[in-house]
Amino acid sequence: MIPIQNLYYLLCYAWNRLPSQGEWQHLEASTFHRPLELLTHMLxxxxxxxxxxxxxxxxxxxxxxxxxxxxxxxxxxxxxxxLLRQGRAVCAYDDLGPNTPFNRLLAGTLEVLGRTRHLSAALRQEVRRLRARFPEELVAAPFTRHELRAVRRLRLPGQEGFLLNICDLIYRTALPDTDTEGRTRFHDFRRDETLMAGIFERFVRNFYRLEQRRYRVLSETISWQAEAERPEDLGLLPSMITDTSLESAERKIILDTKYYAAALKPHYDRQRLIAPHLYQLFAYLQNQAPRAGQQLEGVLLYPAAAHEAYLRYTLGGFPMRVVTIDLNQPWPGIAADLLGLVA
Structure with missing residues (x-):
């Protein structure tokens, strides 16, 4: 299970925001037992x-x-x-004020957090005090998927976008409390492999974007090196989209992240690499067209859990590594391991 303090770093990088030194110092001085407490603090x-x-x-x-x-x-x-005989009319007019979709959603999220029993009484009180600082005319929006999607479509930048990501993750971990009307219970999203896979992928990609200058970092679509009797049949081939590609003039690394409990799985009486993961990365390498003088290589990256691994192969002429990273170690170790992986 990823420690709460490291989860803070994963979320900040996943949402393309450098971690705040002030927030980190507060985290070190605080004890958070649940991810919801961390998300509430960040919000x-x-x-x-x-x-x-x-x-x-x-x-x-x-x-x-x-x-x-x-x-x-x-x-x-x-x-x-x-109404006309009374000298009145119904008018629709635009008024400049704080009742924007984002502000209303933010207020609605705070109201939900201010009621949940999954936070301490002191933290709930802190949430309610902050909600009271909003203008009186601002009407909180319902904490629903519809409201979140509507605000998502606005593509908010900077601080608003960061807060929207927090609200979205809080919503995705929320479940209705059938025992108590109007309250919500929350689950530990660290146990949700699908959700954490997306966070882990974005964390790794944005870490490299922000913390090194040697490589251009992107997620790219690779075209199949294929031919067909009918050109329209090529459109039926599945898309090949890399998690992270790191490219310089002399080197290109295709790095595929897999959020699995282990890089190996039992096969009869032996441990084996997970075949579909290896096939997928090999297909990326085979269909990639590197520039002249550019070395192409692949990396499969797993969070370390049951087993640690650092395996090197040459497959079809391509260097390939299968590596685990320990997300339970102190953050400086995680950062050093990621930078060492592409050094």
């Missing part, structure tokens, strides 16, 4: 910064009965209520 710290800078404002449409015309007159409700 509180980020929201405080946002409030200090001033909540982002946006235009929201209002609909109201008015004695003076403003914006657009909505004829259907105006006529159905017989």
């Amino acid at each position: 509180l710290a980020g929201t405080r910064r946002l409030l200090q800078q001033g909540l982002p404002l946006g235009y929201a449409e209002h609909e109201e009965e008015l004695t003076e015309l403003r914006g657009r007159v909505l004829l259907a409700p105006t006529l159905s209520r017989d």
Whole structure:
């Protein structure tokens, strides 16, 4: 199980944000027993910064009965209520204020956290105090998948995007509490291999983007070196998209991350590498077209759990490694191991 402090680093890099030294010092001085406590701390710290800078404002449409015309007159409700004879009309107008979709979602997330019993009473109180600092006219949005998707489509940058990622992960770990109306219980997402696989992949890719300058880092689509009698048949081939490609003039590394409990699995009375993982990476290498003078190699990277591994092969003329990284060690060791992997 990844320690909470290391989980903080994984999330920061996965969301393309360098870890904050101040937050790290607070983490070292605190004891978090559940990932939800960590996420709440990160949400509180980020929201405080946002409030200090001033909540982002946006235009929201209002609909109201008015004695003076403003914006657009909505004829259907105006006529159905017989308002014209009263010198009134229903108008729709845009008003600049804090009721943006993001601000409303943030407030809704804080309200859910302020009620859950999965946080200590002191932390819930801290959440409620921060929620009370929002403008009174700001209406919290329901904490639902629909609201999250609507805000996701806005492609928010910077601090807002980072806070949205936290809200999204909190939602993905939330389950309705059938015993208590209006409350939510949360599960430990470190046990969710599918969710953690995505976090681990983005963590590794963004770590290399932010922490080294030798390689250009990207996720790329590799074209099949294939021919077909009918050109349209080529479109039926599955996509080949790398998790992480690191490229310099003289070297290209295709690094595939696999969030599995072990790099080896039992096969009869022996341990074996996981065949589909090896086949996938080999297919990437076979269909890649390196530049002149560029060495092409592959790496399969697993988090260390049951077994540690550092295996070297040459397959089809390509150097290939199968490596595990210990995510339970102190963070400086993790960073050093990742940099050493591509040195």
